[in-house]
Amino acid sequence: MTLLQSSSIAETKLEMDRLEKTLAGDPDIVRWSSYVGRGAVRFYLPLDEQLAHPFFGQMVIVTRDLPARGRVAARLNKLLREEFVGIDGFVHPLDLGPPVGRPLQYRISGPDIQTVRGLALGFAEVMASNRNVANIVYDWNEPGMALRIDVDQNRARQLGVTSQDIATMLNNVVGGSTITQMYDGIYIINLVARADRSERVALDTFQTLQIAGRDGQPIPLPAIATPQYQIEQPIVWRRDRQPTITLQASIVGDVQPATVVDQLKPAVAKFAADLPANYAIAVGGTVEESAKGESPIADVVPLMLFLMATVLMAQLQSGQKLFLVASVAPLGLIGVVGALLLSGQPLGFVAILGVLALIGIIIRNTVILVTQIDVFRAAGLAPWNAVVEATMHRMRPILLTAAAASLGMIPIAREVFWSPMAFAMIGGIFVATLLTLLFLPALYVAWYRIKEPAA
Numbered sequence: 001m002t003l004l005q006s007s008s009i010a011e012t013k014l015e016m017d018r019l020e021k022t023l024a025g026d027p028d029i030v031r032w033s034s035y036v037g038r039g040a041v042r043f044y045l046p047l048d049e050q051l052a053h054p055f056f057g058q059m060v061i062v063t064r065d066l067p068a069r070g071r072v073a074a075r076l077n078k079l080l081r082e083e084f085v086g087i088d089g090f091v092h093p094l095d096l097g098p099p100v101g102r103p104l105q106y107r108i109s110g111p112d113i114q115t116v117r118g119l120a121l122g123f124a125e126v127m128a129s130n131r132n133v134a135n136i137v138y139d140w141n142e143p144g145m146a147l148r149i150d151v152d153q154n155r156a157r158q159l160g161v162t163s164q165d166i167a168t169m170l171n172n173v174v175g176g177s178t179i180t181q182m183y184d185g186i187y188i189i190n191l192v193a194r195a196d197r198s199e200r201v202a203l204d205t206f207q208t209l210q211i212a213g214r215d216g217q218p219i220p221l222p223a224i225a226t227p228q229y230q231i232e233q234p235i236v237w238r239r240d241r242q243p244t245i246t247l248q249a250s251i252v253g254d255v256q257p258a259t260v261v262d263q264l265k266p267a268v269a270k271f272a273a274d275l276p277a278n279y280a281i282a283v284g285g286t287v288e289e290s291a292k293g294e295s296p297i298a299d300v301v302p303l304m305l306f307l308m309a310t311v312l313m314a315q316l317q318s319g320q321k322l323f324l325v326a327s328v329a330p331l332g333l334i335g336v337v338g339a340l341l342l343s344g345q346p347l348g349f350v351a352i353l354g355v356l357a358l359i360g361i362i363i364r365n366t367v368i369l370v371t372q373i374d375v376f377r378a379a380g381l382a383p384w385n386a387v388v389e390a391t392m393h394r395m396r397p398i399l400l401t402a403a404a405a406s407l408g409m410i411p412i413a414r415e416v417f418w419s420p421m422a423f424a425m426i427g428g429i430f431v432a433t434l435l436t437l438l439f440l441p442a443l444y445v446a447w448y449r450i451k452e453p454a455a
Contacts, residue, residue, distance in 0.1 A: 016036055016059065023061070029061055031062050035059070037057070038053075048099030101248060103286040104250070105248050105288075106123065106281060107247075108120050108246075109244035109280055113233060113236060116243050116245050119279065120138060120245045123271055127264065132252050135250045138247060144232070146229070147203075149166065150228070151224060152224055161214075173209065176192040178190045293349045297352065309322065312326070329363055332429075335427035338427050343419070343423045345423050346420060355428065361401075365398050409425050413426070
C-alpha cells in the first residue's frame with residue numbers, strides 16, 4: 001500500500017499516474033487499485049481508512065506471493081525516496097490487527113493550538129535523534145489562508161439582516177448555487193453558477209458585495225461585516241476535547257516499535273518534564289494497540305495460574321511435586337526465544353498466545369512423568385530405578401505427543417498472522433520435551449536426595 005501527499009488533486013493525480021507507469025510490467029505485481037483525493041474503500045475489517053483530501057492518493061497493490069511483496073516494497077521505497085522528492089510516501093503491508101498507520105507515534109495535547117503545534121515541532125527533533133526513526137510526519141496539515149467574516153450582529157439586526165442571509169450570499173459567490181439541470185444520457189447534471197476563481201479569492205470582491213435589507217434596500221457587506229484573511233489550521237484533531245497532534249514515524253530495519261520507545265524513554269521523560277501546565281505527551285501507535293490487546297490477557301493470567309495450581313495440587317497431593325512439575329514450564333521460554341530469533345518473528349500478541357498454550361503442554365508432560373515415577377515406587381521399585389524406568393517408559397509417549405503438536409503447527413507457520421505463534425510453540429515444545437526427559441528426572445533425584453544404588 002502506497003500513500004502519497006501532494007499540494008492539489010491535479011498534482012496528486014499526475015504523481016499517481018507517474019507511479020503507475022513505473023509499476024506497469026512488474027513481474028511481481030498481479031494488479032493494483034488507485035484512489036485520488038480519498039483512501040481505499042473498506043474491503044476488509046482492519047483497513048486504515050483515510051479522510052478525503054485533494055492532496056491525498058492511495059494505491060493498493062496485490063503481489064504474487066509473500067517474497068514478491070518484500071521485493072516490491074523495497075523497490076517502492078527506493079523509488080519514492082529518489083524519484084518523488086518533496087512528496088510524503090509510505091509503503092506498508094495491510095494491517096492484520098487494529099489499524100495504526102506508521103508504527104511509531106506520539107501524541108501531544110493541550111488547550112492552545114499554536115502551543116501544541118510548537119511543542120510538536122520541538123518533539124520531532126527528539127524523535128529524529130534516534131537512528132532507528134525515519135520519515136516523521138504530523139496528522140495536522142500546514143496552516144493555510146482562510147477568509148473570515150466578522151459580523152456586527154447589532155448593526156445587522158438594525159438593518160434586518162441575519163447571519164443566514166450573509167452565509168447564503170457568500171455560499172452563492174464562493175461555492176455556487178444550482179440554477180438548472182441537464183441530462184447527459186441517463187445522468188442528471190447540475191449547472192452551478194458562481195464567481196470565477198480570480199473573484200473568489202480576491203478580498204475586493206467581498207468589499208463590494210451588497211445584500212438586501214429589511215425594505216429591500218441594498219446594504220454593502222462592509223457596513224455590517226468585516227471580511228479579512230487570516231492563517232488557520234485546516235484540520236484540528238481533538239482527544240478528550242483537547243487539541244492533539246500526533247507525530248508519526250517509520251522505523252528503519254527490523255527493530256520493533258517497543259524497542260524504539262524504550263530507547264526514546266529518557267529523552268521523552270526530559271521533554272515531558274519541561275512541558276507547560278495542562279500539556280501532556282503520550283505514546284500511541286503499535287505500542288499502545290499492543291498494550292490494549294495484551295491487557296485483557298494479563299488480567300486473567302493470575303486467575304489462570306491459581307486454577308492450574310489448584311488442580312495440580314488436587315492431583316499430586318504434594319507441594320514439592322507441584323514445584324517439580326511447574327519448574328520446567330518457565331524453561332520452555334529458552335526454545336521460544338531461540339525459535340523466534342532464528343525465524344525473525346516478533347514476540348507479540350499472537351506469540352504470547354502460543355506461550356500460554358505451551359504452558360499447558362509442558363505441565364501435562366511433566367505431570368505424566370512424575371505420576372509414573374510414583375506408580376513405580378508404589379509398585380516396589382527402588383527410588384533410583386523408579387526414576388530411570390519411568391523416564392524410559394514415558395519417553396515414547398512424550399516424544400510422540402510433542403512431535404504431533406509440533407507438526408500440527410507447520411501448516412500455519414507460513415501464515416503471516418499465525419507464524420509467530422507457530423514458531424513459538426514449535427521451539428518451546430522441542431526444548432521443553434528435552435528438559436522434561438533430562439532436567440526433570442535429574443531435578444527429582446536431587447530434590448529427594450536419591451542415591452544411585454551400588455552395582
